[in-house]
Amino acid sequence: MKTFSFLFCLGLSAIALRADEALTPLKLDYPPPQLTGTPVPAKLKNLEAPNVKPPLIMVPAGVTNLAKGKPVTASDTAPVIGDVTLITDGDKSSDEGSFVELDRGLQWVQIDLGAPAELYAVALWHYHGQARAYLSVIVQVSNDPAFKTDVRTIFNNDDDNKSGFGAGRDPTYLEKNTGRLIPAGKAVARYVRLYSAGNTSNELNHYIEVEVYGRAKP
Amino acid sequence: MVPRVLNLVPRRRLFLLAAGLLLAGAALLRFIPVERRPFHADEAVQAYQTWQLLRGEGYTYDPADKHGPFLYYAAAGIARVSGWTPASLDESRLRLVTLLAGLGTLALLAGLSARLGAGPALIGTALLAAAPLAVIYDTYFVQEAWFSFFTWALFCALLRLREKPTLPAALLVGGLAGLMQATKETSVLHFAALGLALLATTPWRELARLWPRWLAALGTAVLVYVVFYSAFFTHWSGVVDGLRTYAGYAGRAAASAHTQPWDYYFQLLCPHTREGAHWGEPWLLLAALAGAGFAFFRPASPAHRCLAIFTGSLLGIYSLIPYKTPWLLLTPYAGLALLAGLGVVHAANLLPAKFRVVVAAGLCLGLLTGALVRERNAVGRYASDDRNPYLYQPTSPQFPRLVARLHELAAQAGRPLRVAVVSPDYAWPLPWYFRAEPSFGFFPVPPPQLSLYDVTLTDSRLPSLPPPGAQPFGLRPNVLLWLSRPATAP
Numbered sequence: 001m002k003t004f005s006f007l008f009c010l011g012l013s014a015i016a017l018r019a020d021e022a023l024t025p026l027k028l029d030y031p032p033p034q035l036t037g038t039p040v041p042a043k044l045k046n047l048e049a050p051n052v053k054p055p056l057i058m059v060p061a062g063v064t065n066l067a068k069g070k071p072v073t074a075s076d077t078a079p080v081i082g083d084v085t086l087i088t089d090g091d092k093s094s095d096e097g098s099f100v101e102l103d104r105g106l107q108w109v110q111i112d113l114g115a116p117a118e119l120y121a122v123a124l125w126h127y128h129g130q131a132r133a134y135l136s137v138i139v140q141v142s143n144d145p146a147f148k149t150d151v152r153t154i155f156n157n158d159d160d161n162k163s164g165f166g167a168g169r170d171p172t173y174l175e176k177n178t179g180r181l182i183p184a185g186k187a188v189a190r191y192v193r194l195y196s197a198g199n200t201s202n203e204l205n206h207y208i209e210v211e212v213y214g215r216a217k218p
Numbered sequence: 219m220v221p222r223v224l225n226l227v228p229r230r231r232l233f234l235l236a237a238g239l240l241l242a243g244a245a246l247l248r249f250i251p252v253e254r255r256p257f258h259a260d261e262a263v264q265a266y267q268t269w270q271l272l273r274g275e276g277y278t279y280d281p282a283d284k285h286g287p288f289l290y291y292a293a294a295g296i297a298r299v300s301g302w303t304p305a306s307l308d309e310s311r312l313r314l315v316t317l318l319a320g321l322g323t324l325a326l327l328a329g330l331s332a333r334l335g336a337g338p339a340l341i342g343t344a345l346l347a348a349a350p351l352a353v354i355y356d357t358y359f360v361q362e363a364w365f366s367f368f369t370w371a372l373f374c375a376l377l378r379l380r381e382k383p384t385l386p387a388a389l390l391v392g393g394l395a396g397l398m399q400a401t402k403e404t405s406v407l408h409f410a411a412l413g414l415a416l417l418a419t420t421p422w423r424e425l426a427r428l429w430p431r432w433l434a435a436l437g438t439a440v441l442v443y444v445v446f447y448s449a450f451f452t453h454w455s456g457v458v459d460g461l462r463t464y465a466g467y468a469g470r471a472a473a474s475a476h477t478q479p480w481d482y483y484f485q486l487l488c489p490h491t492r493e494g495a496h497w498g499e500p501w502l503l504l505a506a507l508a509g510a511g512f513a514f515f516r517p518a519s520p521a522h523r524c525l526a527i528f529t530g531s532l533l534g535i536y537s538l539i540p541y542k543t544p545w546l547l548l549t550p551y552a553g554l555a556l557l558a559g560l561g562v563v564h565a566a567n568l569l570p571a572k573f574r575v576v577v578a579a580g581l582c583l584g585l586l587t588g589a590l591v592r593e594r595n596a597v598g599r600y601a602s603d604d605r606n607p608y609l610y611q612p613t614s615p616q617f618p619r620l621v622a623r624l625h626e627l628a629a630q631a632g633r634p635l636r637v638a639v640v641s642p643d644y645a646w647p648l649p650w651y652f653r654a655e656p657s658f659g660f661f662p663v664p665p666p667q668l669s670l671y672d673v674t675l676t677d678s679r680l681p682s683l684p685p686p687g688a689q690p691f692g693l694r695p696n697v698l699l700w701l702s703r704p705a706t707a708p
Contacts, residue, residue: 030659033639033649035266035284038543039259039611039694040475040643080599081494096494104599129493131678131698133690135616159689172690174698200692202603203615 059120059213066113067192067212074109076102076205084109084207092179092209094129102205106136106163106197109207112190116143119184119214122154122192126199127206128175134205135172136163136197139182141189152189155182163195175199179209188217233336237328237343244324244347245317248357251597252313256613259694261359262647265312268293269653273304277449279456281463285361287446288400289315292364305654309359316363320356323367323552326374333377333521334556338509341559341582345502346552348589350596351608355545361402366549368398369408373528376412377521379435380420383428392435396442403463407535408549415528419520478542483533486544492605499592501585506554509561522560529553543610558585604695613647614692620675620699621651623691627673627703640664641677645699648675675699 072084082100087109091098102109119141126134136158142151156168173180192212196205257265271277271294277287293315296302302311324343331339346352356363372394379387398405416425445451447460479485489498506529512518513526532550536542562585566578600606602615628635634657639645644660652658659665664682668674675691676684677699684690684700691699 029665030636030657031661033266033644033646033660034662035263035280036259036643036646037284038476039646039697041611041695096491099494101494127493131696132692133698135619171687174690198616200616200690200698201614201695202600202605204599204603 060215062215063120063213064215065211066117066119066214067111067210070114071112072109072210073112074100074102075107079103087111087207087210090209092125092177094127094177094208099127099206099208102207104198104203104205106195107205108193108195109210110145110147110191110193111210111212112145113192113212113214114190116188116190116217117212117214118217119187119189119192119212121184121213122182122194123179123209123211123213124182124194125177125179125208125210126175126196127208128177128179130201131174132199132201133172133174134196134199136195137170137172137180138163138165138168138195140165140193140195141184141187141191142193143188143190145191147191147193150189152187154184154187158197162197165195184212184214233331233340236340237325240328240340240343240347241321241324245321247348247353247593247597248317248320251353251601252310252317252357254597254601256602256615256617257309257647257650258358258360258613259611259643259646261309261312262650264289264359264361265307265309265650266653268297268312269304269307269650272297272302272307276452278453279447279449279459281459282466284463285402286400286460287449288397289359289361289364291446293359312359313357316355316359317357319363319367320352323352323356323363323370326367326370327552327556330374330521330556333519334525334560335563337563337578338522338556338559341562341578341585342552342556343559344582344586345555345558345589348586348593349551349555350589350593351544351547351551353593353597354608355548358545360545362545362548365398365402365405365408366552368394368401369405369412369549370552372398372408373412373525376416377524379428379431380416380424383431385431385434388428388431388434389438392438393442395435396439396446399439399443399460400446403460403467406464407539408532411528411532411535414531415524418527419524474541476543477540480537482542483537483547483550486547486607490607492607495595495600495603495605497592497595497607499588501588502554502558505558505561505565505581505585507557507561508565509557509559512560512564513557518560518564525553525556525560529557544608545610611694613694616692617647620648620691620701623689623701624652624673631672636670636672637675638665638668638671638673639675639699640668640680641675641699642679645675645677645693648693648699669704672703674702676702 067088068090070088072087074084079100079102084100086098086100088111122139137155138153138158139155140147140151140153144150153165155170156165157170157172158165158168161167194210198204267277268290271290277290279287293312296315297307324347327346328339328343372391375387375391375394379391398408443460444457447456448454449456487499487503489500510526510530513522529550536546536550562578562581565581566574569577596606596608602612604612624635634655637658639648639658639660640663642662649660676682678697685702688700688702691701693699
């Protein structure tokens with residue numbers, strides 16, 4: 001018992017001693033920036049090789065790309081580069097003549113599928129010839145061409161709600177030649193609208209291709 | 219003496235009115251987009267040194283990859299006179315410092331009317347006033363605008379010295395040569411082109427006869443050089459370093475990451491497309507080529523030949539050196555504009571007298587319209603876009619989002635943020651925007667205890683993958699900064 005009491009007191013003393021130790025704030029290192037010369041052009045590193053296959057889309061029989069060749073409208077009615085028909089022409093390369101460039105700020109493109117359909121996925125290719133991420137990417141589906149009613153958002157990475165559709169929780173992503181696949185959750189809709197507000201390289205908005213996978217409303 | 223046929227605007231008042239209007243228009247063109255571009259990395263580095271100088275931290279010349287001190291002293295001087303404090307320095311104010319030089323160059327070009335003729339001088343001034351390259355780099359806080367101004371001032375002073383070899387004229391030549399050297403060490407290239415032009419258009423005996431004047435000019439140039447490179451007699455090793463720098467320059471000119479093909483500047487001005495955007499100034503090139511040709515035939519004067527040889531040899535020198543950036547074209551571009559003016563006026567003079575003014579005005583209007591259309595794209599839609607051929611490694615126009623986000627996070631935390639910026643080139647211009655924040659650390663590789671910082675900004679060129687949930691912010695073409703915060707961060 002005496003031994004136990006002795007050890008107990010010794011333990012308490014040790015704890016007391018540790019408590020008495022002066023605590024100092026951890027000092028972090030903040031080295032100043034070095035003055036550098038003109039930035040060296042950066043080579044592309046984070047783009048996948050062109051032969052990398054796009055992610056697999058698991059869909060039931062009868063699901064096709066309903067957007068192919070369908071009419072497209074846009075908030076920028078007179079794009080300086082390209083035209084909106086390029087968005088559904090089936091060409092996914094980032095070469096000149098394959099993309100449409102919309103003006104600065106929040107812009108949208110809208111695809112009319114012709115009739116309400118059961119949608120499984122939207123695949124989206126912004127400009128992917130450079131390492132960049134497009135900002136405030138929002139994808140909505142609706143049966144209302146004006147997108148005033150019956151609007152369902154299937155993707156939103158506008159985390160600070162710059163576009164006014166509510167803060168999105170989807171991740172910002174780097175553009176790749178494999179595009180971005182967005183599940184549509186069997187939403188039934190005739191129109192698909194895609195927003196963006198510039199990208200990390202410039203203030204403009206680019207679309208190479210949009211595919212909408214679905215089937216006619218059962 | 220200028221041939222009468224080149225004086226399309228013979229009345230002095232009319233000429234002054236036209237020149238004044240051109241300068242006012244040029245100021246407006248340059249002033250409107252001054253806030254549109256975030257600082258380029260190079261501008262931020264110059265601004266940072268100016269800020270340090272203004273804070274009383276002094277200046278010492280660094281021969282490794284740096285330019286002369288003139289810009290910092292000029293900016294700090296203007297700041298003191300204008301009452302700007304280190305805290306109130308911003309992009310707009312600093313860009314006004316170079317805007318002065320840009321407008322000065324335009325005034326010099328207009329002032330060349332006495333030697334080149336009012337027509338070529340006015341048209342050249344108008345073309346440079348509207349040129350996208352000049353509009354951009356006259357408001358770029360780097361050395362080039364002042365360098366171009368001093369070069370053209372020296373060109374004018376040399377023509378004057380040749381005509382009237384007085385001592386003040388020689389001192390002016392020396393002072394300007396010294397200021398060129400104090401602005402950029404590459405002044406030796408401009409001296410070579412100017413020397414060649416002078417030698418080719420002036421009898422050797424006439425030049426040799428002026429040796430006392432050349433000595434006076436050399437003495438003045440050396441004095442100006444010593445004053446600036448010794449940081450006003452406080453850092454004497456800078457005088458030697460200013461010469462040592464050429465060893466580094468020789469290596470850099472031969473092999474560098476900024477190496478471009480010999481016809482880079484020609485390609486820039488030729489019609490071309492970049493990812494769908496159309497560029498090029500073929501009509502200016504053609505008009506300048508015609509002007510250069512006319513400079514060697516009657517009624518052209520030795521001053522015209524001097525201009526043609528100077529512009530051609532400077533373009534040749536810059537084309538032969540593998541190190542190339544668009545802003546290096548600024549000085550020879552002014553020569554091209556004057557030559558284009560000469561070409562337009564000469565071409566008009568081939569016609570009957572009654573058509574001359576109308577044709578010259580029509581050609582000038584066509585060239586100006588083309589320049590303004592390009593200018594609209596270069597400083598508007600593509601103001602910070604790397605498809606803009608006049609830009610080189612521009613800072614992303616979305617970069618201010620990152621600055622705003624960091625301020626927002628600091629406001630949420632209610633205290634200065636502890637930020638680690640991990641980037642091989644220190645993520646310039648970011649250090650400028652947070653220059654007064656002592657809790658911003660800049661590391662070329664990840665520091666130990668990285669998780670203890672409130673925010674980490676990681677350069678996308680580093681091999682490590684971005685942390686989960688990190689937000690990308692554009693820095694430059696193909697370069698992103700990933701913003702991440704530990705789970706415990708505010």
